[in-house]
Amino acid sequence: xxxxxxxxGLVGEGQAGEGRMRLERxxxxxxxxxxxxxxxxxxKGDLVLLSGPLGAGKTTLARAFIRQLISDxxxxxxxxxxxxxxxxAPADGxxxxxWHFDFYRIEDPSEITELxxxxxxxxxxVLAEWPEHAGSALAAGGLLISxxxxxxxxxxxVTIENLGGWxxxxxxxxxxxx
Ligand SMILES: Nc1ncnc2c1ncn2[C@@H]1O[C@H](COP(=O)(O)OP(=O)(O)OP(=O)(O)O)[C@@H](O)[C@H]1O
Ligand SMILES: [Mg+2]
Numbered sequence: 001x002x003x004x005x006x007x008x009g010l011v012g013e014g015q016a017g018e019g020r021m022r023l024e025r026x027x028x029x030x031x032x033x034x035x036x037x038x039x040x041x042x043x044k045g046d047l048v049l050l051s052g053p054l055g056a057g058k059t060t061l062a063r064a065f066i067r068q069l070i071s072d073x074x075x076x077x078x079x080x081x082x083x084x085x086x087x088x089a090p091a092d093g094x095x096x097x098x099w100h101f102d103f104y105r106i107e108d109p110s111e112i113t114e115l116x117x118x119x120x121x122x123x124x125x126v127l128a129e130w131p132e133h134a135g136s137a138l139a140a141g142g143l144l145i146s147x148x149x150x151x152x153x154x155x156x157x158v159t160i161e162n163l164g165g166w167x168x169x170x171x172x173x174x175x176x177x178x
Contacts, residue, residue: 019162023177025155029154031057031147034158035064038143039160041169042069044096047142049131049163056147057156058129059102065127066098080129081105085115087124097124104130109137111113141165 008123025033038048048065059089063077072091080086080102088098099120106112120126121139131138141164149156162170 019167019176021160021170021174023158023160025150025152026158027154028057028060031061031156031158032064034160034177035061036068037143037173038145038160039068040063041172042096044122044124046125046165047121047137047139047143048125049128049144050125050129050147051131052147052156053149056149058085058147061145061147062100062127063130066100069095069125071095085120087120099126100125101128102130103128103133106130106133108165109135112137143170 016149022125023030026034042048042065052058059077059079059081066077066088067073067075068090069102070090071094075088077088078086079098081104084102084105086100088100090096097120099117101110101112101115101117101120117126117128117137126140128134131144143166144159144161144163146161147160148159150157160170160173
C-alpha cells in the first residue's frame with residue numbers, strides 16, 4: 001500500500017529509546033488497568049499509538065482509556081474501523097477532548113490530514129490504531145503501545161515505548177503497574 005512507513009520512522013530525533021516497558025501475559029483486565037493508568041497520565045496534545053494485529057485488543061484498550069479520560073465509565077465507544085475517527089467530550093466538561101482514529105483502511109497519508117488529525121492533536125488527546133498505515137501523516141513523538149498475541153488466547157504481550165515526550169511519565173507508569 002502507498003505511503004506506509006515503519007513505526008521506527010515515527011521516533012523523534014534525539015528522543016528515541018528514552019524508555020520502554022514490557023508486560024507479559026496480560027489478561028484483558030490488566031490491559032484495561034494499563035489503559036486507565038496511561039489515561040490518567042495523558043494530557044492535551046498527546047498522541048498514543050496502538051499497534052498490533054487484527055483482534056489484538058487495540059480497541060479494547062482504547063475503550064478503557066477513553067472512558068477514564070472522559071469520566072464516563074459506561075460510555076458507548078464504537079470501533080472506528082468504518083468511521084475512521086470518533087471524538088469524545090469529557091462528561092464533566094473539564095478534561096481534554098479525546099479523538100479515536102483507526103487508520104487500517106487508509107490508502108494514502110493525505111486522507112489522514114483530511115480526517116483532521118492535526119486539529120485533533122491541537123485540541124485534545126489522540127489515540128490511533130494502525131499507526132503503520134499513517135506514513136508521514138503522523139508527527140514524531142508520543143507513546144507507542146504494541147500488543148501481541150501470546151500462547152494463550154486470552155493473554156497478550158504488551159510493549160510500551162516512549163517515542164518522545166513520555167520519558168518521565170513512563171517511569172510513573174512503570175511504578176504504577178508494579
Ligand atoms: N488479554 C486481552 N486483551 C485484550 N483483548 C482481549 C484479551 N483477551 C481477549 N480479548 C478479546 O480480544 C478482542 C480484541 O478485539 P479488539 O477489537 O479490541 O481488537 P483490535 O486490536 O482493535 O482489532 P482490529 O485490528 O480489528 O481493530 C476482544 O473481543 C477482547 O474481549
Ligand atoms: Mg480495533
